[in-house]
Amino acid sequence: MHLTDEQLNEYVDNETNEREQIELHLHLCDECSKRFSDLQNLFLELDSLPDLQLTRDLSTRFISSGGLIQQPPRWLTLTVFAQAALALIALIISIPVITTYIPQIDTNSLMTPLFEIQSLWNTWLDSLSTLQLPTIPEFPIPIIEMSSLLLALAGIFVLWILGNGLLLRNQIRR
Amino acid sequence: MNAPTDRDLILRAKRGDSEAYGEIVTRHQTSVFNVCYRILHNRSDAEDLAQETFMRAYNRLNTFDIEREFAPWIRRVAANLCLNFLESQKTSTQLDDERDEDKSQSPSGQVEVKERSEKIRQALASLPSNYRLVVELRHYQEMSYDEIANELKIPLSDVKSHLFRARKLLAEKLHAPD
Numbered sequence: 001m002h003l004t005d006e007q008l009n010e011y012v013d014n015e016t017n018e019r020e021q022i023e024l025h026l027h028l029c030d031e032c033s034k035r036f037s038d039l040q041n042l043f044l045e046l047d048s049l050p051d052l053q054l055t056r057d058l059s060t061r062f063i064s065s066g067g068l069i070q071q072p073p074r075w076l077t078l079t080v081f082a083q084a085a086l087a088l089i090a091l092i093i094s095i096p097v098i099t100t101y102i103p104q105i106d107t108n109s110l111m112t113p114l115f116e117i118q119s120l121w122n123t124w125l126d127s128l129s130t131l132q133l134p135t136i137p138e139f140p141i142p143i144i145e146m147s148s149l150l151l152a153l154a155g156i157f158v159l160w161i162l163g164n165g166l167l168l169r170n171q172i173r174r
Numbered sequence: 175m176n177a178p179t180d181r182d183l184i185l186r187a188k189r190g191d192s193e194a195y196g197e198i199v200t201r202h203q204t205s206v207f208n209v210c211y212r213i214l215h216n217r218s219d220a221e222d223l224a225q226e227t228f229m230r231a232y233n234r235l236n237t238f239d240i241e242r243e244f245a246p247w248i249r250r251v252a253a254n255l256c257l258n259f260l261e262s263q264k265t266s267t268q269l270d271d272e273r274d275e276d277k278s279q280s281p282s283g284q285v286e287v288k289e290r291s292e293k294i295r296q297a298l299a300s301l302p303s304n305y306r307l308v309v310e311l312r313h314y315q316e317m318s319y320d321e322i323a324n325e326l327k328i329p330l331s332d333v334k335s336h337l338f339r340a341r342k343l344l345a346e347k348l349h350a351p352d
C-alpha cells in the first residue's frame with residue numbers, strides 16, 4: 001500500500017501524527033519518495049515567486065497633510081457648544097450696552113431698521129427678564145453687565161484657543 | 175541613529191502620529207500588495223485592497239497587541255479583506271477574465287526566471303479562488319490547518335481537500351509543456 005495524498009501532504013506540512021510510519025515507507029518506496037520530492041519542488045517553486053512592485057506609494061495617503069485626520073477627543077468637540085452658548089450669553093448681555101450707544105449715531109436711514117430690530121430684541125429681552133428667577137437680587141445694573149460681559153468674552157476667547165487651536169494643531173505642525 | 179522598530183512606530187501611530195504610520199506602510203506595502211495580488215490576480219484591485227488594508231488596520235490599531243509581530247498581522251488583515259472582496263464578487267464571473275499579466279520590466283538576464291515566475295502566477299491564477307486562498311494562507315503566511323480553518327470559517331476537512339487538490343492542480347500546470 002502506497003501513501004495516500006493526504007498522508008503525504010500532512011507529512012510535508014508537519015501536520016501528521018504518523019511521522020515514523022510515513023518516513024519508514026518513504027525510505028522503502030521509490031514511487032512515494034518521488035511523489036514526496038515532487039511536492040517539495042512545488043513548495044520551492046511557490047517560495048521562489050518574487051514580489052511584484054507597486055505602481056503607487058500607498059503611504060502618501062497617511063503622510064501628506066489632509067490625509068488622515070485624527071479624531072479629536074470628545075471633550076474638545078464639546079467646547080464648540082460651550083463657545084456657542086457663551087457667545088449667545090455675551091450677545092444678550094451686550095444688547096443693553098449697545099442700545100445706549102446706538103441713539104448717539106446720527107444716521108436716520110440706518111436707525112429705522114435698527115430700531116425695529118432693537119425693539120424686537122427689547123421685547124424679547126423683556127419676556128426673557130420676566131422669566132428670570134425672582135430670587136436674583138438687584139445689583140447695580142451697569143457693573144454686572146460689564147463684568148459679566150467681559151467674563152463671557154474671556155471665556156469665549158479661552159475656549160476658542162482650546163478648541164480651534166488644538167483642532168488645528170496637527171495641520172500647523174506640518 | 176538606528177531606524178525605529180515597527181514597535182516604536184506603531185506606538186507612535188497609536189498616539190495619532192500618522193507620519194509614523196506612513197513609515198509602517200512604506201515598510202510593509204509591497205508584502206501586503208503581493209498578498210492581495212496572489213489572491214486576486216488583478217493589479218488595480220490588489221493595489222486598492224492593499225490601500226484599504228492599511229486604512230482598516232489604522233482604524234483598528236488599538237486592537238493590535240504591540241507584543242506581536244506586525245507583518246503577519248497586517249498580511250492576515252489583507253487576506254481577510256481579499257476574501258470578503260472575492261465573496262462580494264462571487265456572483266459575477268468577470269474576475270477570471272480580468273486577471274492581468276505581469277507587465278513589469280526586468281533585465282534581459284532575468285528573462286528565464288521571469289518566465290518561470292510568470293508560469294507560477296498563471297498556475298495560481300487558474301485555481302478556483304477558494305483554493306488560492308488556502309494556498310496563500312498555508313504557503314505564504316505559513317498558517318497551520320487549524321488556523322486556516324478558523325480564518326476562513328470552513329471545516330478542517332475542507333482546508334485539507336482544498337489545499338491538496340490545489341497542489342495537484344499547480345503541479346500539473348507547472349509541469350505541462352508550454
Ligand SMILES: [Zn+2]
Pocket residue numbers: 001002003025029030031032033
Ligand atoms: Zn509507496
